[in-house]
Amino acid sequence: GEDVEQSLFLSVREGDSSVINCTYTDSSSTYLYWYKQEPGAGLQLLTYIFSNMDMKQDQRLTVLLNKKDKHLSLRIADTQTGDSAIYFCAERPSGSARQLTFGSGTQLTVLP
Amino acid sequence: GAGVSQSPRYKVTKRGQDVALRCDPISGHVSLYWYRQALGQGPEFLTYFNYEAQQDKSGLPNDRFSAERPEGSISTLTIQRTEQRDSAMYRCASSPSSGGGEKLFFGSGTQLSVL
Numbered sequence: 001g002e003d004v005e006q007s008l009f010l011s012v013r014e015g016d017s018s019v020i021n022c023t024y025t026d027s028s029s030t031y032l033y034w035y036k037q038e039p040g041a042g043l044q045l046l047t048y049i050f051s052n053m054d055m056k057q058d059q060r061l062t063v064l065l066n067k068k069d070k071h072l073s074l075r076i077a078d079t080q081t082g083d084s085a086i087y088f089c090a091e092r093p094s095g096s097a098r099q100l101t102f103g104s105g106t107q108l109t110v111l112p
Numbered sequence: 113g114a115g116v117s118q119s120p121r122y123k124v125t126k127r128g129q130d131v132a133l134r135c136d137p138i139s140g141h142v143s144l145y146w147y148r149q150a151l152g153q154g155p156e157f158l159t160y161f162n163y164e165a166q167q168d169k170s171g172l173p174n175d176r177f178s179a180e181r182p183e184g185s186i187s188t189l190t191i192q193r194t195e196q197r198d199s200a201m202y203r204c205a206s207s208p209s210s211g212g213g214e215k216l217f218f219g220s221g222t223q224l225s226v227l
Contacts, residue, residue, distance in 0.1 A: 043218040089152050102154030
């Protein structure tokens with residue numbers, strides 16, 4: 001089955017850029033997503049990218065997709081302490097299956 | 113309501129008891145999903161509905177788990193004869209569309225602890 005992998009931890013200084021990486025295995029994935037999870041809260045959809053795109057930018061967020069390498073990244077510019085959370089990458093395969101397959105999440109810690 | 117609402121927020125039960133977890137999706141949303149999230153892991157798909165029809169239940173781990181959405185709105189996930197391995201965060205999500213590329217909006221989850 002599909003497998004989505006992420007590194008477990010990332011620490012950055014406030015004001016620096018953060019880059020969270022993800023690799024996936026299903027080349028048929030149509031959409032790829034980034035979700036943010038804060039303690040005690042639900043999963044918040046940050047952004048998503050269609051598989052025919054290479055890049056998507058939304059304010060401080062930049063998503064890069066390398067389909068050849070099945071690599072997805074999320075760059076957060078000017079990282080703030082409020083960005084500290086767990087970030088999940090998820091893929092949605094093509095075909096009849098409509099469920100998302102999530103990675104294990106990357107804990108981002110922003111240091112003052 | 114403004115978002116996906118799940119209740120209860122926490123559920124502690126004894127092994128062997130049945131539990132029912134409730135999800136109230138965003139009004140008008142067509143699709144409703146149930147996921148289970150173990151500590152330190154990402155959510156894993158359980159089942160989903162379009163309106164009242166259960167479209168896919170391939171993620172339900174065994175026949176102790178069932179879900180319904182009888183009127184195409186509120187959904188209930190039922191776990192019978194709970195076991196300790198059922199302890200996890202159960203998350204519900206809803207989506208406004210039944211087509212591809214839909215955005216899933218998640219609730220805060222129900223934390224289930226089976227003693």
